[in-house]
Amino acid sequence: MSQHLNRAKTLAIAALALGVALVSPAMAQTEAVPQAGGSEAAGSEKAAPYDDRLTRLSEVVGAVHYLRNLCNSAAEPEWRQSLSDLMENETKAEPKRRARLTAAYNRGYRSFASVYTTCTAAAVRAEENYRNEGATLAAEITARYGN
Numbered sequence: 001m002s003q004h005l006n007r008a009k010t011l012a013i014a015a016l017a018l019g020v021a022l023v024s025p026a027m028a029q030t031e032a033v034p035q036a037g038g039s040e041a042a043g044s045e046k047a048a049p050y051d052d053r054l055t056r057l058s059e060v061v062g063a064v065h066y067l068r069n070l071c072n073s074a075a076e077p078e079w080r081q082s083l084s085d086l087m088e089n090e091t092k093a094e095p096k097r098r099a100r101l102t103a104a105y106n107r108g109y110r111s112f113a114s115v116y117t118t119c120t121a122a123a124v125r126a127e128e129n130y131r132n133e134g135a136t137l138a139a140e141i142t143a144r145y146g147n
Helices: 002-018 025-029 051-071 077-090 095-113 121-145
Strands: none
Touching (some): 051 121, 077 095, 095 121
């Protein structure tokens, strides 16, 4: 359980510090592939008590990533790298959790990619709303599980 608490703390601190920023476009294309035959580690994966919130946070970050890139031409590679590292740390040796979080990220990204092809006032508002929701989720995870 303390391993999940440490992960929650790392997640929340990084998400708050970055203002629920961006994840690399390459991450949106990454799919975790469970090992053939199922390893013992993969079979022993247990959901963290904050996985529902973490899944929603992944979806929110996907949406924010798409909308920020649509409306902001300046790249922000340090945020991308920090969140990529966060995903790696959060799902180390847990390919099923990684796949769920990646799928949530992709869902958020694609939900706006299918609607907005140019930056509009509505896209800017949506990005702000999702960024605020992400900050709230990160704060909740920290308050409840971050110790």
